Amino acid sequence: MPVRVGVVGIGFMGKTHVDIHLKNGKAQLVAFCDQDPKKAAGDWAGGGGNLGDAFGKAFDPKSLRSHKTPQDLFNDPNVDLVDICLPTYLHAKHTVDALAAGKHVLCEKPLSTDVKEAQAVVNAAKKAKGFLMVAQCMRFWPEWEWLKEAVKSKRYGKVHSAVFRRFASTPTWTWENWILQPKKSGSALFDLHIHDSDYIRYVFGEPKAVFSTGNGGKATKGGIDHIVTQYLYANKSLLVTAEGGWNADPTYGFTMRYTVVFENATADFDLGRAGKVLLLHKKGAKEAETVSCRASNGWADEIDYYLDCIASGRRPAITTPADAAESVALCQAELKSVKTRKPVAFK
Template sequence: MGEIKVGVIGVGSIGKVHLQAYQAVPDVKVVAVTDIVEERAKQVAESFGIPRYYTDYKEMLEKEDLDAVSICTPNYLHSPMTVDALKAGVNVLCEKPMAINAQEAQKMVDAAKATKKTLMVALCWRFSDEAKTIKEFVKQGYLGDIYYAKVGILRVSGIPGMGSWFTNKDKSGGGPLIDLAPHFLDLAMWFMNHPKPISVKGYTYAKFGPLDKRRGGWGIPEPGGKFDVEDLGCAIIGLENGATIFVEMSWASNIEKDTSYCTLLGDKGGAEMMPPKIFTEMAGKYVEIIPKVEKVNLYVEEIKHFIKCIQEGTEPIPKGEEGVIDMQIIDAIYESARTGKEVRF
């Protein structure tokens, strides 16, 4: 197929991470970037040695002969930009969350099917050795029937871009539930072989953001901007096979330190992902297995996979349809929290 020509749309914090990853992958050349802030687009293009920059992504799609784009913009732009790129005949790697709701995510999947182009959601934790190791233990039957999963990402002071699009529900879709949950909710569903969700009971809280407390280092704050999202959310998700997933996500909490976890309970064994541990019975004893894992650059591995899918015409991991289901669950959490009632699928 030859060298893959790439454009990156949005070159703020996560856009630069994508650029670094692309430059670490063979047979790939980033030929252009787009950002609505011209000075930022110019500066990033110069610092990464990229020949051209734009302030309008549609102009880039029209003028450049691109094989692929990364979409690294605010959440509300993910769906329209993805659809435009796919219709322009360009393969898409879209940052998480897939969109601001499941309806917008479905538009992306429909466009990918209509154009026969690759759509991949950037859920980089799938490419960690920790996640791959746990998945292999699951596949080999060490856990048996997984009936309960518990996942969480909890921060002490991590509200991103206070007052910016991050904390504006119309532009972000929500707070930590839509910002952080896609990663570990995706992992739980993947480990459990994507059982169909049938019910959700969700709760949200905003205890620090409205007081302009607990800012994090990610994003660019905008003084006087809105904060109308949660800073902590949690939910119980019921699945068709009788299993349950518990999810909790926070940008700000009164806890000892930032923590992330993914716990699986099966009838033959249990697992923790961070760091990987397996708990089971062997030779009449309850034992703990600690696999050796390698530290890898999640973004480089993710983009290697994306490029390979384009070169070989194979389906990406994760699939767009899986991303839509994750968004349906997140939508249901917000609806349940708003109404105080369980949402049934």
């Protein structure tokens, strides 16, 4: 029996999720909700979406039940899984309401930009019948899964340094421009850079402290549009850094990279390169080796994993609600460090 899915928020990410559900045989897309009357009527043309307009001719949004409000969708007895792709400031309330209606909930990241609010959702999820998973997609990205395994297995020896970089043009597509309002999105720190903060916790564990610098730059007023953070570990010889920002000019697009120097090899990932992961300077090897990973992406694979969890009655463990709240807390520590220009203790 496929999992019956309702998507709330048919914007950039909602359309990306719709496309994934349509292609995954474990899901049956049955309903959606969007406050925009045009979208509610089934006209989803225009706007962004990570996979472009990939619906094909066979899919007609009018074939889905269009609910007037998110709560109507939560009350729909023929929906098992509510997929929340709303603007960030609406995540916590709607996640709690959907859990209270007995649904499984996939909520886009970040869970919140406020630790207390995130913790309240974690508490609601503990009591809920449905499973909550926050879409921290880097934990599922094939080349990032490969890196995690390489670090944990010590196949190439210990890690000396790990540098993560994520840059984007200023996002301009969102509904009412919510993303460039720091109170609504947490700006690039909570929207973009949290991908790396969360992944760093996942692979290297909790840092003792963070030391960050950042600025508002061109995109928002009062937000952090560009940040550089050093994650300080008890092991002083481990250097972990992440830099992220969305101040780049419109033609820049998007880049996502890592360079990890192990004792016996260097791994370099570039989303925009044909061979995305290169292993360089591997002891004894004369040429760089291209690492082969499955041809997929973190969005499709996180949803596939979550559908499997629901089908088998297993709570998602790769990323838990508590993990999502901790990553919000880490970003908040980074924000404090930017403001104070001092290292801030974390764990």
